[in-house]
Amino acid sequence: MGFPAERPRRLRRTRLIRELVRETELLPSDFIAPFFVKEGIAEPVAIPSMPGHHQHTLDTLLGAVEEVAKAGVRAVILFGIPASKDGEGRGAFHPEGIIQRALRRLKAAFGEDLLLIADLCLCEYTDHGHCGVLRDGKVDNDRTLEIYARIAVSQAEAGADVVAPSGMMDGQVGAIRKALDEAGFAETLILAYAAKYASSFYGPFREAAEGAPRFGDRRPYQMDPGNAAEALREVRLDVEEGADLVMVKPALAYLDVLRKVKETFGLPTAAYNVSGEYAMVKAAAERGWVEPRLATLEILTSIKRAGADLILTYHALEASRWLQEGGW
Ligand code: PBG
Numbered sequence: 385m386g387f388p389a390e391r392p393r394r395l396r397r398t399r400l401i402r403e404l405v406r407e408t409e410l411l412p413s414d415f416i417a418p419f420f421v422k423e424g425i426a427e428p429v430a431i432p433s434m435p436g437h438h439q440h441t442l443d444t445l446l447g448a449v450e451e452v453a454k455a456g457v458r459a460v461i462l463f464g465i466p467a468s469k470d471g472e473g474r475g476a477f478h479p480e481g482i483i484q485r486a487l488r489r490l491k492a493a494f495g496e497d498l499l500l501i502a503d504l505c506l507c508e509y510t511d512h513g514h515c516g517v518l519r520d521g522k523v524d525n526d527r528t529l530e531i532y533a534r535i536a537v538s539q540a541e542a543g544a545d546v547v548a549p550s551g552m553m554d555g556q557v558g559a560i561r562k563a564l565d566e567a568g569f570a571e572t573l574i575l576a577y578a579a580k581y582a583s584s585f586y587g588p589f590r591e592a593a594e595g596a597p598r599f600g601d602r603r604p605y606q607m608d609p610g611n612a613a614e615a616l617r618e619v620r621l622d623v624e625e626g627a628d629l630v631m632v633k634p635a636l637a638y639l640d641v642l643r644k645v646k647e648t649f650g651l652p653t654a655a656y657n658v659s660g661e662y663a664m665v666k667a668a669a670e671r672g673w674v675e676p677r678l679a680t681l682e683i684l685t686s687i688k689r690a691g692a693d694l695i696l697t698y699h700a701l702e703a704s705r706w707l708q709e710g711g712w
Pocket residue numbers: 503504505506507515550551585586587588589590595602657658659660
């Protein structure tokens with residue numbers, strides 16, 4: 385065939401035709417909306433590098449979650465910021481900890497209408513800001529697993545439907561699965577941050593979650609950006625250890641990895657459109673350098689097209705509203 389019989393432009397002529405043949409379509413139910421909740425504040429605190437986002441109080445969290453739920457989002461992921469930190473991150477598994485209280489509040493308010501995901505890590509809770517406990521100034525993998533197991537059970541008890549370990553300790557999914565099962569939470573899901581890279585795009589998040597490492601960096605536990613085969617190994621281990629959903633993080637600089645993970649394992653796969661990716665769009669939009677609505681929908685579409693079934697994104701609320709208004 386070929387030209388003139390083949391005229392691909394016929395399929396692009398009008399909005400109606402374009403919508404009819406679009407291969408990848410975003411839905412509000414693709415999104416998981418992240419929220420920060422902080423202990424000991426009376427008013428929400430705006431996060432300067434993440435316009436539109438706040439460290440919430442328990443009360444304002446409820447309203448903000450209601451807003452995204454109204455826009456069609458069905459899942460949220462919560463990050464807690466405790467009032468005080470210690471070497472072991474004890475606030476992460478305290479029954480009256482900020483995340484446990486937030487989970488109970490949201491579960492009581494939304495019941496089965498909203499999926500509650502709890503990020504499971506120590507960096508917001510330790511005074512040194514690392515994702516695990518230390519021994520001789522280094523993160524002690526296996527002792528950290530014992531603490532992750534306690535956090536998982538306390539989050540499930542508080543109402544988490546899903547726990548999402550993000551610390552990149554070896555064996556974390558297996559340790560958490562075992563602890564959940566033994567505590568009677570066989571139905572609690574695990575969303576594994578399986579391939580999480582040591583990325584420069586987490587900067588705004590670390591300000592928001594007050595979880596930056598006080599010394600060193602996370603390169604001894606998070607993945608090297610050069611590696612894709614290693615991502616498959618990480619995902620395989622998490623699947624073998626019992627992960628229900630797997631995640632690639634960040635999204636945009638790792639779309640190739642996302643595609644490989646989806647094609648190799650075929651599991652429900654999430655991608656985290658991280659804070660730095662969000663901040664870049666907002667910063668450029670503020671300067672008038674990109675059109676925010678089109679740029680955002682294009683970025684989110686690219687992540688879904690690459691293989692994501694679910695997208696964790698700070699754009700969840702605005703993107704859902706744009707989609708409800710007709711999208712592009
Ligand atoms: C840490 C955690 C991080 C993010 C999610 N969980 C930061 C880090 O690893 O330093 C980053 C999310 C984002 O940048 O949006 N447990």
